[in-house]
Amino acid sequence: MDFKILHTSSLSKARCGQISTGHGSIETPVFMPVGTAGTVKGVHSSELKNDIDAKIILGNTYHLYLRPGTEIISKAGGLHKFNSWDRPILTDSGGFQVFSLANNRKLTDEGAIFKSHIDGSKHIFTPENVVDIQRKIGADIMMAFDECTPYPCDERYAKNSLQLTNKWLKRGWKHFSDTSPHYDHSQAFFPIVQGSVYKHLREESAKFVSDIGAEGNAIGGLSVGEPAEMMYDMIEVVNEILPYDKPRYLMGVGTPVNLLEGVDRGIDMFDCVMPTRNARNGMLFTEDGTINIKNKKWQDDFSPLDEKGETFVDKIYSKAYLRHLIISGELLGAQIASIHNLGFYIRLMKLVRENIRKGTFSTWKNQMIPKLSKRL
Amino acid sequence: MDFKILHTSSLSKARCGQISTGHGSIETPVFMPVGTAGTVKGVHSSELKNDIDAKIILGNTYHLYLRPGTEIISKAGGLHKFNSWDRPILTDSGGFQVFSLANNRKLTDEGAIFKSHIDGSKHIFTPENVVDIQRKIGADIMMAFDECTPYPCDERYAKNSLQLTNKWLKRGWKHFSDTSPHYDHSQAFFPIVQGSVYKHLREESAKFVSDIGAEGNAIGGLSVGEPAEMMYDMIEVVNEILPYDKPRYLMGVGTPVNLLEGVDRGIDMFDCVMPTRNARNGMLFTEDGTINIKNKKWQDDFSPLDEKGETFVDKIYSKAYLRHLIISGELLGAQIASIHNLGFYIRLMKLVRENIRKGTFSTWKNQMIPKLSKRL
Numbered sequence: 001m002d003f004k005i006l007h008t009s010s011l012s013k014a015r016c017g018q019i020s021t022g023h024g025s026i027e028t029p030v031f032m033p034v035g036t037a038g039t040v041k042g043v044h045s046s047e048l049k050n051d052i053d054a055k056i057i058l059g060n061t062y063h064l065y066l067r068p069g070t071e072i073i074s075k076a077g078g079l080h081k082f083n084s085w086d087r088p089i090l091t092d093s094g095g096f097q098v099f100s101l102a103n104n105r106k107l108t109d110e111g112a113i114f115k116s117h118i119d120g121s122k123h124i125f126t127p128e129n130v131v132d133i134q135r136k137i138g139a140d141i142m143m144a145f146d147e148c149t150p151y152p153c154d155e156r157y158a159k160n161s162l163q164l165t166n167k168w169l170k171r172g173w174k175h176f177s178d179t180s181p182h183y184d185h186s187q188a189f190f191p192i193v194q195g196s197v198y199k200h201l202r203e204e205s206a207k208f209v210s211d212i213g214a215e216g217n218a219i220g221g222l223s224v225g226e227p228a229e230m231m232y233d234m235i236e237v238v239n240e241i242l243p244y245d246k247p248r249y250l251m252g253v254g255t256p257v258n259l260l261e262g263v264d265r266g267i268d269m270f271d272c273v274m275p276t277r278n279a280r281n282g283m284l285f286t287e288d289g290t291i292n293i294k295n296k297k298w299q300d301d302f303s304p305l306d307e308k309g310e311t312f313v314d315k316i317y318s319k320a321y322l323r324h325l326i327i328s329g330e331l332l333g334a335q336i337a338s339i340h341n342l343g344f345y346i347r348l349m350k351l352v353r354e355n356i357r358k359g360t361f362s363t364w365k366n367q368m369i370p371k372l373s374k375r376l
Numbered sequence: 377m378d379f380k381i382l383h384t385s386s387l388s389k390a391r392c393g394q395i396s397t398g399h400g401s402i403e404t405p406v407f408m409p410v411g412t413a414g415t416v417k418g419v420h421s422s423e424l425k426n427d428i429d430a431k432i433i434l435g436n437t438y439h440l441y442l443r444p445g446t447e448i449i450s451k452a453g454g455l456h457k458f459n460s461w462d463r464p465i466l467t468d469s470g471g472f473q474v475f476s477l478a479n480n481r482k483l484t485d486e487g488a489i490f491k492s493h494i495d496g497s498k499h500i501f502t503p504e505n506v507v508d509i510q511r512k513i514g515a516d517i518m519m520a521f522d523e524c525t526p527y528p529c530d531e532r533y534a535k536n537s538l539q540l541t542n543k544w545l546k547r548g549w550k551h552f553s554d555t556s557p558h559y560d561h562s563q564a565f566f567p568i569v570q571g572s573v574y575k576h577l578r579e580e581s582a583k584f585v586s587d588i589g590a591e592g593n594a595i596g597g598l599s600v601g602e603p604a605e606m607m608y609d610m611i612e613v614v615n616e617i618l619p620y621d622k623p624r625y626l627m628g629v630g631t632p633v634n635l636l637e638g639v640d641r642g643i644d645m646f647d648c649v650m651p652t653r654n655a656r657n658g659m660l661f662t663e664d665g666t667i668n669i670k671n672k673k674w675q676d677d678f679s680p681l682d683e684k685g686e687t688f689v690d691k692i693y694s695k696a697y698l699r700h701l702i703i704s705g706e707l708l709g710a711q712i713a714s715i716h717n718l719g720f721y722i723r724l725m726k727l728v729r730e731n732i733r734k735g736t737f738s739t740w741k742n743q744m745i746p747k748l749s750k751r752l
Contacts, residue, residue: 044708067704076676076696321459332417334707335707
């Protein structure tokens with residue numbers, strides 16, 4: 001993997017770059033649609049590529065490990081072959097999902113013992129086997145196994161958790177360095193900064209992570225319920241320390257406004273289930289604000305879904321029709337809204353890059369934030 | 377509407393024809409995908425047109441009347457505009473759905489009083505207002521309001537029911553003749569033959585229907601639980617009487633084998649939820665038999681979904697991947713299987729027409745039936 005910074009913003013820390021992988025290059029800042037179980041819910045791989053133009057998608061190690069299982073994915077020749085997606089894939093480490101299991105997991109120094117949400121079977125994730133699983137999945141970018149602290153989280157817990165995450169990171173990095181890709185493309189390994197909302201812990205973690213010397217670095221444990229301002233503060237603290245010349249990935253974030261604020265603070269990569277999950281509930285993101293398509297006001301609005309949208313659904317379907325589908329619980333409603341929202345997120349990041357290149361990012365961002373925050 | 381017979385089969389009653397409508401022409405025999413609430417579940421209108429190549433779809437008057445309601449559809453300028461489908465649409469009369477409501481409907485001479493399955497609100501369908509609703513929907517082909525008898529059904533009930541259906545047909549036909557299309561395309565009105573599994577009632581009904589002199593005629597009340605042979609017998613009885621030079625539509629039928637047997641007996645049009653409903657449960661129809669994709673045997677079969685299939689899903693997705701999606705309850709699984717199955721039904725009818733044209737229909741049909749009946 002290779003990363004080049006191509007343009008920077010004079011009034012902010014925003015930057016435009018390019019990540020090169022064995023499955024093609026990615027212009028940053030980039031938004032990565034989430035393909036939990038090897039599929040972005042409701043969207044064909046061809047739509048993702050040709051209509052939405054996503055350059056990289058995310059897969060969840062936890063879900064893929066349980067179903068279809070790493071054996072099947074290995075036999076298929078990796079996830080790219082299995083799900084017919086020939087552009088880059090990033091996989092998380094499973095940490096976030098395992099720690100969401102609450103009563104169904106137990107933490108030890110060795111790793112995390114957990115029960116499958118599907119059949120209750122017992123499993124263990126360790127910093128090492130999570131690398132092995134991601135090797136078998138064949139992700140272009142793999143993530144370290146970490147403990148994602150909840151919010152709120154007391155300082156003592158956050159400190160102990162960070163020590164564990166750091167120990168795991170060392171083991172994961174060693175195992176990554178000792179093993180090789182299973183397929184004919186290279187794989188990068190990103191460590192993750194934790195430390196909850198404590199500045200000194202975030203600093204400690206960012207230094208520890210930086211010292212690893214990985215090809216890219218991630219910030220985890222944010223957007224877990226803390227106020228947005230607190231998240232932005234933590235990003236600033238961390239990005240002061242994380243190497244400038246490596247991509248910075250803010251995990252699990254966020255709203256369109258969060259994305260712009262993240263870019264403003266030097267973030268290069270984002271992922272979030274919001275565009276697809278909210279789509280299934282009838283929430284649409286647009287340049288002029290968010291739409292709750294279930295509202296009665298849209299029932300006879302036969303104008304195109306989004307005049308400014310660039311996917312096929314924006315042009316051929318009306319707001320009234322989508323409202324009917326979502327209200328009726330029709331599959332097609334979820335499909336249309338998902339394509340629209342993902343198309344919007346991808347286009348928003350294209351506008352971000354254009355404005356960074358033109359040197360107008362800060363002005364543009366300040367105009368966009370109030371618009372994006374509106375409810376239509 | 378216009379119908380021309382282009383080719384006939386010497387060894388059977390199969391025929392190839394062409395129906396011309398205000399939204400283009402349809403080669404028969406034809407299979408019509410069911411778009412219950414104005415959408416074929418899980419399939420974009422562009423996929424239906426460009427990938428599956430459906431020439432006509434069906435909408436359910438009962439569902440559309442309740443949601444989004446005829447007012448919204450009228451405001452949109454008709455269903456074609458509302459759901460972005462510019463090829464022909466046929467709507468049923470709502471009779472079948474209303475009579476499926478069991479305890480929530482009451483039959484009178486006037487019509488059927490029923491309670492909405494959505495909110496329990498009270499409504500009435502009459503032979504006249506069902507024409508009005510279908511005028512507002514703007515279907516190219518509208519259906520008469522009838523009572524669809526269940527199976528089994530005693531002869532006395534079937535006889536009385538047929539009398540009611542006939543009375544309603546006269547009223548519906550009169551109202552159809554007295555009213556005009558709401559949009560700039562013509563609308564045809566098909567009466568429906570009933571009579572359960574009683575030969576003399578079917579004959580009586582077929583004569584009554586034929587005397588109406590409509591542009592096409594339908595056979596209802598079959599495939600409701602009776603043995604297939606009984607259905608085939610009834611088709612034979614009815615098709616002896618229905619005008620030769622008008623399209624014959626067998627409602628709600630059926631399996632691929634049912635379709636070939638229907639064509640063999642002179643049926644021109646079919647509709648059924650089977651390809652989409654069964655798709656959502658992981659059942660795939662192929663030229664070599666049916667596949668239950670949930671079976672473990674497919675878990676590591678990475679061959680394309682259907683080597684003989686012509687839709688994009690047949691080529692880019694593997695059986696193992698579809699199995700994973702269906703087992704995981706992923707939306708995309710339903711989408712892929714629905715496109716495959718509809719593509720298969722449409723292609724099967726294309727093969728039917730080719731073989732009728734070449735004079736090889738009967739031989740081909742006899743080779744196909746055992747293959748189609750297999751479970752792979």
